[in-house]
Amino acid sequence: MSNTLPEPVARLIAAANAGDTEAFLATFAADGSVNDWGRTFTGHDAIRAWSDSEFIGVGVTLEVTAEITTREHTTITATVGGQGFNGQSHFSFTVSDGLVADMAITA
Template identity: 60%
Template sequence: MTTLPPVVQQAIDAANAGDVDAFLALFADEGAVDDWGRVFRGHQAIRGWSDKEFIGVRVSLEVTGARRSGATTTVSALVGGDGFNGPSHFAFTVDGDRVTSMRITG
């Protein structure tokens, strides 16, 4: 399995810890979450999404694999919590020490 870039590991750790502030701090100011085609851009929009569908529903991410292509690391994970449960892929695009996008797919 590919070693995760520190910012990606920190994002997963923050989600698993239920720490939305730490999660948001990892995103660039104009960073975005693309949740199956629904795009949430900027910290306020990401927080609103996360409160309803991610950290706010006690998400848990069990990493099962990862692969890298350029600036993007795609993490395969088993998702648990009080929202969606099951396998998903999270494609994190990183610029330096910030996430510029996190795209969620099946």
């Protein structure tokens, strides 16, 4: 991963790779959201439940292979590993006030 990712996004990826749910959640705003292929989870409790069953809870790993940041928006391409989905995905993030306001996962 390069050093050009916004700090909250870099912390989110590092937390996911470390399997650290608390650090992962700490990167999100209180009303932050995750959109996982059209399913939206808003707030820390909903994001935790999603992550426990489909992200950190299945040992996700993210190897960033490409990134683009424009102002508060960042999009990465990552090779996803773990016991859940494996393969390439795109993740887009909106950062506001030093926290992730939303993360969307698409093909």
